[in-house]
Amino acid sequence: MSEAARKAIDGDGPFFTLPPRWFTDPAILAREKETIFYKSWRYVGHQSDLPEPGSYITCRIVDQEIFLIRSRDGAIKGFYNVCRHRAHELLEGRGRIKAVITCPYHAWAYDSDGALRSARLSDGVRGFDRTDFSLTPVRVESMLGLLFVNLDPDAAPFADQFDGLADEITSLVPSFQDLVKVDGQRTRNDSDNGVDLKANWKVLMDNCSECYHCDPAHPAFVDLVDMESYTIELNTMYTRHEMACTKPANAAYDYRADTSVTKAVFWHLWPNMTLGVMPGSPNFDVFMFEPIDVASTRLGGDSFRLPDGAGETDAARARYGSNVLWPEDRDLCESVQRGLHSRGYERGRFMVDSQRSAISEHVPAFFHHKVAEALGEV
Numbered sequence: 001m002s003e004a005a006r007k008a009i010d011g012d013g014p015f016f017t018l019p020p021r022w023f024t025d026p027a028i029l030a031r032e033k034e035t036i037f038y039k040s041w042r043y044v045g046h047q048s049d050l051p052e053p054g055s056y057i058t059c060r061i062v063d064q065e066i067f068l069i070r071s072r073d074g075a076i077k078g079f080y081n082v083c084r085h086r087a088h089e090l091l092e093g094r095g096r097i098k099a100v101i102t103c104p105y106h107a108w109a110y111d112s113d114g115a116l117r118s119a120r121l122s123d124g125v126r127g128f129d130r131t132d133f134s135l136t137p138v139r140v141e142s143m144l145g146l147l148f149v150n151l152d153p154d155a156a157p158f159a160d161q162f163d164g165l166a167d168e169i170t171s172l173v174p175s176f177q178d179l180v181k182v183d184g185q186r187t188r189n190d191s192d193n194g195v196d197l198k199a200n201w202k203v204l205m206d207n208c209s210e211c212y213h214c215d216p217a218h219p220a221f222v223d224l225v226d227m228e229s230y231t232i233e234l235n236t237m238y239t240r241h242e243m244a245c246t247k248p249a250n251a252a253y254d255y256r257a258d259t260s261v262t263k264a265v266f267w268h269l270w271p272n273m274t275l276g277v278m279p280g281s282p283n284f285d286v287f288m289f290e291p292i293d294v295a296s297t298r299l300g301g302d303s304f305r306l307p308d309g310a311g312e313t314d315a316a317r318a319r320y321g322s323n324v325l326w327p328e329d330r331d332l333c334e335s336v337q338r339g340l341h342s343r344g345y346e347r348g349r350f351m352v353d354s355q356r357s358a359i360s361e362h363v364p365a366f367f368h369h370k371v372a373e374a375l376g377e378v
Helices: 003-010 026-035 165-172 201-208 219-224 312-339 362-374
Strands: 042-046 055-061 064-070 076-080 094-096 116-118 137-143 146-150 195-197 231-234 238-244 263-269 273-277 283-293 296-305
Touching: 026 283, 026 362, 042 055, 042 064, 042 283, 042 296, 064 146, 076 137, 165 238, 165 263, 195 312, 201 263, 201 283, 201 296, 201 312, 201 362, 219 312, 231 362
Parallel strands: none
Antiparallel strands: 042 146, 055 064, 055 094, 064 076, 137 146, 195 296, 231 238, 238 263, 263 273, 273 283, 283 296
16 A cells, blocks of 8 residues: 555545546546546456356446356356447347347357357458457456456456455355345346436445444434444455444344344445445345446446345345435435535545544545546546
8 A cells, every 4th residue: 555545544634535526527537437447347247147158248337338148168258249340239138149149230140259150241351350350358257256347458356456355255244155136126237227326426435435424314324233333444445344233123124133144344345336234134235336427327236135035124124225325325425416516615624533433534535545546646
């Protein structure tokens, strides 16, 4: 960790937020695409989404369409979702190809390993070599069955960048290996599904990575968790927020006193992903904030539960998240986005105490430093 980063999280500066234009200027987002989103690992689905050869899912990384497919040999491969002939998109949504991937425009056909199988009229085209027109690959890696992609062919492996994360998840998420993905969630990860929010993606990541706002803004949440037990562990590429839950009857939702999940734990992964578990029946959520434009963001992701579910507990927890917690955060972030245009606001001061307490803002301070560093502004 650099000395500048260390000062950021120690509050040695003073350390101020990024300037407002970094949240409102389309030119900043254009730079973030190149230096952050096209060079970072991003969750796209679970291996169960690709149960057999030919199964595929599509996804958008900012403005880049990609797809993952299970090839004939059983391996999961990723490609840009574009025909090498005239740039038509190849696949939509999710499904399974019968034999080959056929472009709807001119019927060029590709195998599941990306090789161009056939191109109409190509036998009569001088110097045409099908091997020159294979699909452009995208790197794919798996962690505990979760699938991640990176558009940068030179990026360090996911396991290296997020070393230790898999062990933390398996130790802190009860019954993790027994959880299955829940279909029909409102926060799906397909290219055109999700929940749109009227705020810059960084505003949303700031909000999720600190609990300075929890007491005034989330009264039910602070009744659910024991704020005195709240700890934060900061690593170079991710942070872990962990807190005990000691009140099965609380203002958020009730859960059984003998449940196996008695903590709330959240991991925030660079640059825009959050993983989490909430108290009650075994559960795990993955979501991310994908920029639509400089002032709007799509929330997408997946939820994992036990196959037979837990009835009322699962339903009550879902209602709290959808009807209370997320609306509270949405309203906060959308108000901030509007306020960033105010001529009465310049730069905010991060509240970082020397103990880096649970309500300290050292994590968003570090996040702002990483954004500035990625854009070459440090």
